Amino acid sequence: MENKRIKWGIVGLGNIAAQFASDLLLIENAELKAVASRDIAKANEFAEKFKALKSYDSYDLLFEDPEVEIVYIATPHNSHAELSIKALENGKHVLCEKPMALSYKDAERMIEASKKHNKFFMEAFWTRFIPSVQDVLQKINNGVIGNINYIKADFAFHGSETENKRLFDKDLGGGALFDIGVYPLFLSYILLGYPKEILAKAIKHKNDIDLQTSMILQYEVAQAVLHASIVSESDMKAVISGTKGRIELNAPWFVADGYSLFKNEVKEAVVTLPTLGKGYSHEIIECQNCILNNEIESKLWSHQNCLELSRIVEEVKTQIGLSFS
Numbered sequence: 001m002e003n004k005r006i007k008w009g010i011v012g013l014g015n016i017a018a019q020f021a022s023d024l025l026l027i028e029n030a031e032l033k034a035v036a037s038r039d040i041a042k043a044n045e046f047a048e049k050f051k052a053l054k055s056y057d058s059y060d061l062l063f064e065d066p067e068v069e070i071v072y073i074a075t076p077h078n079s080h081a082e083l084s085i086k087a088l089e090n091g092k093h094v095l096c097e098k099p100m101a102l103s104y105k106d107a108e109r110m111i112e113a114s115k116k117h118n119k120f121f122m123e124a125f126w127t128r129f130i131p132s133v134q135d136v137l138q139k140i141n142n143g144v145i146g147n148i149n150y151i152k153a154d155f156a157f158h159g160s161e162t163e164n165k166r167l168f169d170k171d172l173g174g175g176a177l178f179d180i181g182v183y184p185l186f187l188s189y190i191l192l193g194y195p196k197e198i199l200a201k202a203i204k205h206k207n208d209i210d211l212q213t214s215m216i217l218q219y220e221v222a223q224a225v226l227h228a229s230i231v232s233e234s235d236m237k238a239v240i241s242g243t244k245g246r247i248e249l250n251a252p253w254f255v256a257d258g259y260s261l262f263k264n265e266v267k268e269a270v271v272t273l274p275t276l277g278k279g280y281s282h283e284i285i286e287c288q289n290c291i292l293n294n295e296i297e298s299k300l301w302s303h304q305n306c307l308e309l310s311r312i313v314e315e316v317k318t319q320i321g322l323s324f325s
Helices: 015-024 040-049 058-066 077-089 104-117 131-141 177-191 281-292 303-319
Strands: 004-013 030-034 055-058 070-073 095-096 119-123 148-156 197-204 210-217 223-228 238-242 244-248 259-262 268-274
Touching: 004 058, 004 281, 015 030, 015 040, 015 104, 015 281, 030 040, 030 058, 040 055, 040 244, 058 077, 070 077, 077 095, 077 104, 077 223, 095 238, 104 119, 104 223, 119 281, 119 303, 131 238, 131 244, 131 259, 148 177, 177 210, 177 223, 177 238, 177 303, 197 303, 210 303
Parallel strands: 004 030, 004 070, 030 055, 070 095, 095 119, 148 223
Antiparallel strands: 148 238, 197 210, 210 223, 238 244, 244 259, 259 268
């Protein structure tokens, strides 16, 4: 069974899809069978570059291809829900780029479709599967830094409306929260679970997307101070502080190649754990293992995890007055 090749399709052929496809080539039992773009020239070029056997100018044609087993959806945010559901209805497994949907209601529909059609579905939170995050979670579960009482995480860069048009496009689900704010929210969620209270404030663009959003997640004995911005930079380290020490994930923390462990303000250990390829490879391996084991969700990033994070994001969205309808 280990030698069975899993046949992938990719829809939406932008930068993330290219990075994902390059990692797919590193996985021995993965095969890129087909790619789809509304621009056939782009599809042909992508297929040639990443050794896909077929290219389509229609997402529907790829969903109907009997050889494709799992579809990676890397289109803009606003189309994630409908395309995921359509792929599931066509009997395909789905790995959908984050955020899985622009509303909690749509996220629920996607999970329902996975269960109804008995096909694997996962939101593509690659950070969950990278070696450094796996190792940090294990150390924290083993009590190495005691009980967590503070998390600081951000994701920020200086985007431009001319070079990053999608980011600033409200119709495509643009803005800081849904593009990058989901990352620090994800980190707080996997470490501390669902918060007791959420506080959020944003600075808006004239078209009403959020340019930067700051969030505090309140727990029983802990707080997470989180930030996302598409108009300013940050060091992009993540600090996880506990009663017996702290861990700092290397920048950029969401694809950290290691971390430092501090006790009493002394750096006790420096751990290096590079990713395979660009880091997407680890979620690819997880998807394939789940499919080979006939599982429709990952134990590490389950349907419930996807939904709970979506609900947290929805609360932030409501508090900052963000609407895509």
